[in-house]
Amino acid sequence: MADNVNQPGGDTPDKDVSTDAVAYDQEAYDRDVSTAVSLDEGDHVGTGGLPARFENPGLPAHQPRMSDLSEAAAKRAERQVATLFGISILGTIAFLVAYFAVPVTRTMFFPGLGYINMSNFLLGTFLGLSLLGIGAGAVHWAKTLMPDEEEVEMRHPMRSSDEERARFGQILGDGGESSQLTRRPLLKYTLGGALGLFALPLVVQVVGSLGPFDRPYRNLRHTYWDGEKAADGTYTFQPMRLMRDPQNTPIRPEEVTIGSAYHVQPEGLLDGGVQEQHHILEEKGKSSVLLMRLNPDDFQDTEGGRKARDWGYEGIVAYSKVCTHVGCPVGLYEQHTHHLLCPCHQSTFDVTDDCKVIFGPAKRPLPQLKITVDDEGYLVADQPFDEPVGPSYWEREKA
Amino acid sequence: MSETTVSRPADGLRAGDVPVERRPSGAAKRVGGVAGWVDDRTGSAKGVNYLLRKVFPDHWSFMLGEVAMYSMIICLLTGAFLTFWFVPSMGQIEYQGSYIPMQGVIMSEAYASTLNISFDIKGGLLIRQIHHWAALMFIVSVSVHMMRVFFTGAFRKPRELNWVIGTVLALLAIVEGFAGYSLPDDLLSGTGLRAMQGFILTVPVIGSYIAYALFGADFPGELIIPRLYSAHVLLIPAILIALFTAHIILVAVQKHTQFPGPGRTNDNVVGYRVMPVYAAKAGGFFFIVFGLTALISAFVQINAVWVHGPYDPSAVTAGAQPDWYMWFSDGALRLLPGWIEFTLFGFTFSPNIALGSIVLLPLVYTVLGAYPFVERWITGDTREHHLLDRPRNAPVRTALGVAAISIYTVLALACVNDIIAIKMGLAINDLTIFFRIALFVLPVIMFWVTKRICLSLQRQDRDKVLHGRETGTIVRTPEGKFYERHEDLDEHTRWELVDFESHAPVQISPTVDANGVARKGAGKDRLRAALSHFYFKDRVEPVTPAELAAAHHDGHGHEEIEAGSSEHARIESGQH
Numbered sequence: 005m006a007d008n009v010n011q012p013g014g015d016t017p018d019k020d021v022s023t024d025a026v027a028y029d030q031e032a033y034d035r036d037v038s039t040a041v042s043l044d045e046g047d048h049v050g051t052g053g054l055p056a057r058f059e060n061p062g063l064p065a066h067q068p069r070m071s072d073l074s075e076a077a078a079k080r081a082e083r084q085v086a087t088l089f090g091i092s093i094l095g096t097i098a099f100l101v102a103y104f105a106v107p108v109t110r111t112m113f114f115p116g117l118g119y120i121n122m123s124n125f126l127l128g129t130f131l132g133l134s135l136l137g138i139g140a141g142a143v144h145w146a147k148t149l150m151p152d153e154e155e156v157e158m159r160h161p162m163r164s165s166d167e168e169r170a171r172f173g174q175i176l177g178d179g180g181e182s183s184q185l186t187r188r189p190l191l192k193y194t195l196g197g198a199l200g201l202f203a204l205p206l207v208v209q210v211v212g213s214l215g216p217f218d219r220p221y222r223n224l225r226h227t228y229w230d231g232e233k234a235a236d237g238t239y240t241f242q243p244m245r246l247m248r249d250p251q252n253t254p255i256r257p258e259e260v261t262i263g264s265a266y267h268v269q270p271e272g273l274l275d276g277g278v279q280e281q282h283h284i285l286e287e288k289g290k291s292s293v294l295l296m297r298l299n300p301d302d303f304q305d306t307e308g309g310r311k312a313r314d315w316g317y318e319g320i321v322a323y324s325k326v327c328t329h330v331g332c333p334v335g336l337y338e339q340h341t342h343h344l345l346c347p348c349h350q351s352t353f354d355v356t357d358d359c360k361v362i363f364g365p366a367k368r369p370l371p372q373l374k375i376t377v378d379d380e381g382y383l384v385a386d387q388p389f390d391e392p393v394g395p396s397y398w399e400r401e402k403a
Numbered sequence: 404m405s406e407t408t409v410s411r412p413a414d415g416l417r418a419g420d421v422p423v424e425r426r427p428s429g430a431a432k433r434v435g436g437v438a439g440w441v442d443d444r445t446g447s448a449k450g451v452n453y454l455l456r457k458v459f460p461d462h463w464s465f466m467l468g469e470v471a472m473y474s475m476i477i478c479l480l481t482g483a484f485l486t487f488w489f490v491p492s493m494g495q496i497e498y499q500g501s502y503i504p505m506q507g508v509i510m511s512e513a514y515a516s517t518l519n520i521s522f523d524i525k526g527g528l529l530i531r532q533i534h535h536w537a538a539l540m541f542i543v544s545v546s547v548h549m550m551r552v553f554f555t556g557a558f559r560k561p562r563e564l565n566w567v568i569g570t571v572l573a574l575l576a577i578v579e580g581f582a583g584y585s586l587p588d589d590l591l592s593g594t595g596l597r598a599m600q601g602f603i604l605t606v607p608v609i610g611s612y613i614a615y616a617l618f619g620a621d622f623p624g625e626l627i628i629p630r631l632y633s634a635h636v637l638l639i640p641a642i643l644i645a646l647f648t649a650h651i652i653l654v655a656v657q658k659h660t661q662f663p664g665p666g667r668t669n670d671n672v673v674g675y676r677v678m679p680v681y682a683a684k685a686g687g688f689f690f691i692v693f694g695l696t697a698l699i700s701a702f703v704q705i706n707a708v709w710v711h712g713p714y715d716p717s718a719v720t721a722g723a724q725p726d727w728y729m730w731f732s733d734g735a736l737r738l739l740p741g742w743i744e745f746t747l748f749g750f751t752f753s754p755n756i757a758l759g760s761i762v763l764l765p766l767v768y769t770v771l772g773a774y775p776f777v778e779r780w781i782t783g784d785t786r787e788h789h790l791l792d793r794p795r796n797a798p799v800r801t802a803l804g805v806a807a808i809s810i811y812t813v814l815a816l817a818c819v820n821d822i823i824a825i826k827m828g829l830a831i832n833d834l835t836i837f838f839r840i841a842l843f844v845l846p847v848i849m850f851w852v853t854k855r856i857c858l859s860l861q862r863q864d865r866d867k868v869l870h871g872r873e874t875g876t877i878v879r880t881p882e883g884k885f886y887e888r889h890e891d892l893d894e895h896t897r898w899e900l901v902d903f904e905s906h907a908p909v910q911i912s913p914t915v916d917a918n919g920v921a922r923k924g925a926g927k928d929r930l931r932a933a934l935s936h937f938y939f940k941d942r943v944e945p946v947t948p949a950e951l952a953a954a955h956h957d958g959h960g961h962e963e964i965e966a967g968s969s970e971h972a973r974i975e976s977g978q979h
Contacts, residue, residue: 054948058901061894063666063673108525109501117702124528128701131529135694142687150680157458157672159658159789162561214616221611223621224604249717267717278509281495286621289597289716325717330601330736330756331622332594335719347721348598349737350821350831363832365736365755367744395601396744397611400751 063154071148081148085141092137099130221399225392228270228291229373229385243384245271246295246322246375254382255295260320265337266295268322270385290393292325292333293373295383296355298342308358308369315374317383322373323359324393327351329366331395344370367396459681460661460674464555467548469685473692474541475647481534482636488524490516491632493588493625502709510713513588513628517708532700538580539705540696542728545573553774553804556792557660560785563775565653570772572646574764575639577728582635584706584726588628591706591723593714596627598733602760605753623716663790663902665895672789722821731767734817735759738839781934782906795864796903798857799938805853806846813842854941861943864900868892868946869954901945909935 070077102123112122164172180186222237230239245254249267252274260266270291276284300319303309312321323344325333332348343362344353351364359370371393374386392400442448459465492512498505500515502522520527549569552558558566581599585592600622604610619626658672667673675681711720725733736759744753754762778800779785794801816823817838824831871889878888892900911932916922 054952056947057945058894058898058948060668060902061665061898064895103525108523120704121528123525124532125701127526127529128532128697132694132698132701135690135697137694139687139690139692139694142683143691146680146683146687150683151675152680154461154666154673155458155676156666157658159670159672161787162657211616214619216615216620217612220615223615224611269717278495278497281509282493282625285623285714285716289622292717329741330598332597333717333719336721347719347723347821348594349733350835351741352832361741363835365739365741365759367741367753367755395604395756396751396753397604397614398606398608398750399611401746401749 063156066153069148069152072152078149081144085145085148088137088141088144090137092134092141095130095133095135095137099127099134102126102130221397221402224290224394224397225400225402226290227389227393228273228287229388231388239388241388243376243378243386245378246293246383246385247271247274249274249292256381257317257320257377257383260295260297260383262297262299262319263339264297267325268293268295289331290326293322294325294334294337294344295320295322296337296342297321298355302342302356304354304357306357308360309356312355312358312372315372315386317375317377320375320383321355322375322383322385323353323355323370324373324389325370326394327366328361328368328370328393329364329395334370454655455676455678455682457655457677458672458674459659459677460667460672462662464551465659466688467544467551469688470544470692471541471548472647472651473689474537474544474696475643476689477537477693477696478534478541479640479644481530481537482640484530485520485534486636488516488520488527489513489586489632491586491629493623493628505709505712508713511588511628513586514708514713517587517589521709529697529700532705533696535584535705536699536703537696538583539726539728540692542573542576542580545569545576546728549573549771550804550808554792554794554801555660555662556788556797556800558775559788560779561657561787562653562660563779565650565657566775567772568646568650568653570768572643572650573771574768575643575646577764579635579639579643580726580728582631582639585631586628586635587706587708588714589708590711590714590718590720591708593623593716594719594723595725595729596714597622597716598736602756605757606761607750607752623714658789660789660791662793663899665898667790669787669789722825724819724822727815730815730818731811732760732763732814734814734820734838735763737820737835738814738817738842781931781938783909784906790902792903795857795860796905798854798861798941801857802850802854806850809845809849810842813838813845817842858941858943865943865946868897868900869951903945905942905944906935906939907942908932908939 071081072078106123106126108121108123110122111119112125114120114125163169185192226233226239229241229244231241231244233239246266246268247254247270249269252269254271255266255268269288270293273284273287273291297318297320300313302319303313313319315321323334325335327334327346327348329346329349329351332346334344334346334351334353336345336347337343338345342355344355344359345351346353346364346366349365351366352362353359353366353370354362358372361367361369371389371391373389375383376386378384438448490512494512495509496512496515498508498510498515498518500506500519500523502518505518517531520531522528552566552569581595585596585599600614600618603614603617606613614622617627617630618624619630659674661667661672661674664673675684712718724730736756739755739759741755744751744755746752792800817835820831820834820838823829824834871891874888874890876888877885879885909932911929915925
């Protein structure tokens with residue numbers, strides 16, 4: 005049947021849809037189609053005995069290939085396929101030679117690519133040839149010599165027959181019946197309860213042991229600048245020198261010229277060796293500071309601008325380097341505009357206005373570290389950060 | 404073979420089949436021993452025979468899913484190799500390998516072993532690059548395969564379930580990719596993890612708890628690399644393979660869809676048998692995909708982990724992007740304005756971060772997974788569909804798809820705004836504002852343009868069927884008139900242009916019943932009718948035999964027979 009494309013085939017519409025007030029109406033659709041010659045609304049012309057739709061003309065005639073008609077062409081195809089397989093064999097051999105002959109550290113010049121790792125280049129090229137030879141050969145074989153006449157397989161509706169479906173329900177029902185599940189509700193409920201709960205120990209083990217879960221947000225608000233942490237969870241602040249990262253040397257105000265910017269870590273943090281490296285990385289994630297010197301007149305005459313200047317020292321200001329968006333280091337400093345830019349998502353902070361966000365997805369200004377100089381004339385933190393550094397989190401406002 | 408020079412009618416497609424007499428070949432006898440041994444113990448001959456004789460339809464776009472499958476296999480293979488040398492540990496050591504610029508630098512064992520794979524293991528760099536390239540190709544091909552399935556309507560009944568499985572696979576592929584490129588613990592991957600921790604912190608109420616659960620300490624801690632490693636090489640691949648197996652079994656059970664064409668109906672599948680044609684073509688294609696990946700890895704460097712050094716939370720590099728499949732999410736983060744963050748009752752809400760990360764990713768895949776069910780509800784079509792739609796024949800679906808892709812593209816481009824700004828000498832702020840506007844304007848334009856293109860193509864198809872193909876032959880009549888001779892399409896070509904159906908919008912049913920009482924569910928019906936109207940109000944009907952006969956009868960005057968429907972006439976009149 006040519007129409008079977010558009011017929012529901014043995015499929016019965018689902019119950020909920022057929023009772024639906026605006027259900028798809030197959031009959032109406034067929035009716036519309038059979039009046040397709042209407043020139044206008046309401047102007048119906050007879051179909052003149054023509055079918056409502058075209059009929060499927062069936063498979064077109066098979067066009068034989070060159071290799072079907074001439075043995076010479078088939079022979080040529082055979083040689084081409086064999087050549088491709090041959091290339092694969094050569095590629096494999098070349099790979100093996102290159103593997104043993106070329107040292108892993110040698111470089112070579114390749115036009116357009118410059119100096120590249122010779123071993124990687126040769127191994128990759130030969131492996132590629134080895135694999136491509138097989139692939140291209142097989143596909144060429146299939147296209148030239150294997151049957152190219154399309155064959156037809158019938159489909160069957162996915163749905164099982166009504167009898168099978170009924171039987172399925174029967175089997176399930178019988179199973180419930182014969183196991184006495186339906187007659188003994190106590191079994192049903194206790195089994196349900198047991199199955200519902202059995203995964204709980206496993207889940208609790210995994211989730212419960214991941215931790216630490218002792219109010220982790222308290223860690224988020226403290227940095228190395230807070231000073232020594234006592235057993236009772238309190239911190240004792242000592243003025244801490246600002247150290248260059250990675251040189252780990254203290255900084256004198258006169259060394260910080262106008263327009264310069266320093267990467268800074270708190271005194272003591274960088275003293276650790278390999279063993280303390282973890283600890284150092286975790287602390288750096290919160291304690292990193294950028295030190296910049298501006299002309300004191302450059303600060304804006306706003307509340308924030310005045311505070312920024314007061315918390316600095318002769319125009320030298322220190323700000324947390326951890327972006328208040330998602331925590332990337334705010335690594336770009338524009339000297340002329342005094343803007344700090346986070347390279348991850350382009351949040352832009354105005355240093356002259358207490359690092360207020362002037363563009364991008366961050367909401368809060370970068371926290372400022374209040375600084376001064378100690379007796380020996382080095383820059384020190386006057387107090388720890390007065391708010392959590394880094395990205396926002398739910399309990400951020402909590403003390 | 405050359406005997407079949409006549410075409411076979413659709414209702415007698417098997418009529419021409421002549422059972423070929425087959426005597427057991429030499430090969431059959433030889434495999435008989437081993438195959439017989441296996442069959443004696445498993446009875447597998449019947450099932451294997453069925454699979455080997457299975458017919459698959461042929462179309463270049465069906466290859467996209469194959470590319471995905473093969474890229475996944477290449478990843479599994481090369482990934483297994485990499486585990487032999489990679490050390491998933493954040494334990495700190497001093498690097499002593501052969502890459503001179505890093506000698507003496509303190510770094511994690513994960514990073515050191517990645518450098519080791521790249522510089523000291525022969526062929527290690529190649530395997531690593533193949534792994535990364537194949538992973539990128541996997542997600543590219545999954546995405547393009549998904550578009551093919553969407554635009555041809557292959558997700559319709561009975562394949563909704565497989566579409567959902569595919570959607571989950573696509574999401575898992577992205578998660579797997581992210582876990583994978585986080586493992587080397589270089590500066591780039593660590594920066595990605597830092598951002599991930601930032602996303603997690605924005606989860607209301609339990610954000611900080613989840614972050615500490617995953618990282619086991621303050622960021623970065625010592626646990627995230629081993630945990631991601633376990634997820635990357637064990638948990639996610641296991642789920643991927645299980646779902647992929649279900650995906651492919653469903654394809655076999657439901658038989659592959661095919662494009663409409665002469666001889667192809669909703670009840671058959673026309674193509675080549677697995678043995679020998681697809682065994683050679685698909686098997687060979689695996690080697691082609693693998694071979695091309697190896698060549699790319701030989702020529703094009705990817706993820707040069709040695710450039711930026713080990714991860715340090717205080718260091719960053721400008722112009723860094725995640726792998727391409729994370730662009731849209733990262734782009735959304737760049738476009739969201741900061742001022743939408745707020746505090747309420749002493750708690751911080753950060754939609755400026757959450758919307759682009761922990762909301763966007765699940766949302767995209769939920770919308771994708773739900774689409775077949777939404778479309779089915781709107782059309783009310785409960786039939787099985789094994790014949791694909793040509794995208795032009797489903798104008799609104801195609802337009803919605805293109806609009807969605809345009810949103811995705813804007814978000815993805817927003818992620819490379821810094822690169823675009825540098826290369827094109829633009830201000831990054833202007834560019835970001837442009838993308839913010841484009842995000843809302845472009846989909847509307849793309850929807851409208853695509854829908855119009857689809858309708859025009861459909862009308863062009865109608866025109867071709869009714870008036871034939873332009874031959875380029877200009878005829879001069881005795882009166883001196885010139886016209887171009889048109890040639891009727893042959894029935895096979897014509898069939899490809901008329902074998903589709905055009906849905907009519909469902910009618911709005913009365914909102915009150917016979918007694919004037921508000922009917923239950925009237926609001927839902929109204930919504931459905933409105934959506935149906937949106938989908939199908941502009942439509943072009945396929946040419947009917949009567950229309951063609953009328954067109955022939957009328958010779959070259961074609962205005963009279965254009966009106967397939969009043970809507971169609973309305974569209975046409977805009978042109979004449």
